[in-house]
Amino acid sequence: MIPVEEFQERATSWLAEHRHLAPRDYGAICPPELIEPAVRWQQLLYQHGYAGIHWPTEFGGQGLSPAHNAVWQLECAKAGVPAVLNMVGLVLTGGAVQMFGTPEQKQRHLHATLRAEQVWCQLFSEPGAGSDLGGLSTKAERDGDRFIVNGQKVWCSGGRISDWGILMARTNPDAAKHDGISFFLCPMDLPGIEVRPLRQMTGGSEFDEVFFTDVELPAEHLLGPLHGGWNVAMSVLTNERGHIGTAVIGLERRLEQMAAMAEGTELSPTGIQDLTTLYGKGLAYRAMASRQGPSASTAASLLKLGITEMMFAAAVLRTEIAGADAMLADSAAAQGLLSAPGGRIAGGTSQVQRNIIGERLLGLPREPRPSS
Numbered sequence: 001m002i003p004v005e006e007f008q009e010r011a012t013s014w015l016a017e018h019r020h021l022a023p024r025d026y027g028a029i030c031p032p033e034l035i036e037p038a039v040r041w042q043q044l045l046y047q048h049g050y051a052g053i054h055w056p057t058e059f060g061g062q063g064l065s066p067a068h069n070a071v072w073q074l075e076c077a078k079a080g081v082p083a084v085l086n087m088v089g090l091v092l093t094g095g096a097v098q099m100f101g102t103p104e105q106k107q108r109h110l111h112a113t114l115r116a117e118q119v120w121c122q123l124f125s126e127p128g129a130g131s132d133l134g135g136l137s138t139k140a141e142r143d144g145d146r147f148i149v150n151g152q153k154v155w156c157s158g159g160r161i162s163d164w165g166i167l168m169a170r171t172n173p174d175a176a177k178h179d180g181i182s183f184f185l186c187p188m189d190l191p192g193i194e195v196r197p198l199r200q201m202t203g204g205s206e207f208d209e210v211f212f213t214d215v216e217l218p219a220e221h222l223l224g225p226l227h228g229g230w231n232v233a234m235s236v237l238t239n240e241r242g243h244i245g246t247a248v249i250g251l252e253r254r255l256e257q258m259a260a261m262a263e264g265t266e267l268s269p270t271g272i273q274d275l276t277t278l279y280g281k282g283l284a285y286r287a288m289a290s291r292q293g294p295s296a297s298t299a300a301s302l303l304k305l306g307i308t309e310m311m312f313a314a315a316v317l318r319t320e321i322a323g324a325d326a327m328l329a330d331s332a333a334a335q336g337l338l339s340a341p342g343g344r345i346a347g348g349t350s351q352v353q354r355n356i357i358g359e360r361l362l363g364l365p366r367e368p369r370p371s372s
């Protein structure tokens with residue numbers, strides 16, 4: 001296996017040569033309007049051996065280690081390009097199919113996802129089930145060799161630009177709530193699926209509502225055990241939190257930009273203090289993220305909480321430094337502020353991360369749970 005340092009050098013020079021072909025670094029979720037350049041970028045990564053860095057070669061990956069993957073993410077962040085097309089396909093779905101997929105499912109989805117032939121979205125949240133995902137009510141009823149799906153999903157990032165979705169649905173309404181859920185790989189073009197865009201306060205429209213009306217989903221798309229979807233989802237979500245943790249690298253770059261911006265500005269003593277505190281936190285989280293091993297752990301919650309709260313604080317401070325006028329004159333500054341709260345909600349809210357940290361890391365008494 002190529003040593004990490006050598007791989008890093010190779011990646012750095014490849015990125016220097018090819019970064020002009022990439023869309024801007026949009027983070028974990030590809031905005032609908034960038035899907036075409038993002039797909040071309042993912043295809044280029046695949047052709048040049050930078051897709052699925054730590055996926056086994058039998059699934060189309062590079063067979064390298066998580067340390068190589070971390071270095072790739074770091075170099076992409078420094079170059080200001082996305083490391084993967086989107087997190088749902090390349091982190092969540094890829095991880096879930098490798099862990100729980102049948103040989104046919106692996107064959108069908110893993111290479112194709114690396115080559116961006118299958119773009120994925122996440123169909124978990126519902127109007128009545130977000131933090132309490134176990135309360136979801138979309139139903140999938142077995143009918144011979146298919147399931148009939150009825151219900152509604154919401155906050156589906158990039159639903160309208162996706163070919164497939166990872167779907168959680170209730171298959172046994174009589175079981176205790178977490179025991180009656182199954183996990184599916186769902187083609188988005190099945191008859192009866194209707195995707196409706198939602199408008200955000202940024203003015204953009206990155207999310208969709210997705211309605212299922214008597215959708216006939218072939219049973220071969222069940223991933224993992226029937227009624228055992230909760231465990232599949234939990235492993236997927238812990239991957240998501242771990243991935244959000246790597247965003248600290250991008251954050252450090254943003255903090256550096258902010259420090260540079262402050263250079264020409266008269267900062268108040270408290271402004272200087274806030275800026276240096278945030279910068280120090282950024283470095284600490286980066287160090288912590290680099291120690292996070294390949295297996296997801298509760299530390300992922302710590303990183304997810306710390307980083308997204310820090311990004312929010314950074315956006316607020318940036319606004320203060322830029323001044324109120326910049327909110328009218330500079331749409332990037334306004335966009336940054338308006339989109340900042342989303343990170344504290346996506347992938348499990350800050351309050352829910354605090355519960356996990358309190359209970360599992362600190363051993364505090366359990367929070368009351370909604371009735372099961």
Ligand SMILES: Cc1cc2nc3c(=O)[nH]c(=O)nc-3n(C[C@H](O)[C@H](O)[C@H](O)COP(=O)(O)OP(=O)(O)OC[C@H]3O[C@@H](n4cnc5c(N)ncnc54)[C@H](O)[C@@H]3O)c2cc1C
Pocket residue numbers: 121122123124125126127128129130131132154155156157158341342343345346347348349350351352355367
């Ligand atoms: C940018 C972004 C992208 C997203 N993309 C997707 C996607 O692609 N697919 C998808 O399925 N979903 C997606 N979501 C939805 C996201 O997963 C949910 O918004 C999130 O899980 C919270 O659920 P909710 O909105 O229903 O809020 P609720 O769960 O109703 O929470 C409301 C408030 O109550 C608090 N709260 C709830 N339970 C507890 C508790 N036990 N203890 C303490 N406080 C609690 C929460 O912290 C929050 O402040 C996305 C969200 C965002 C912001």
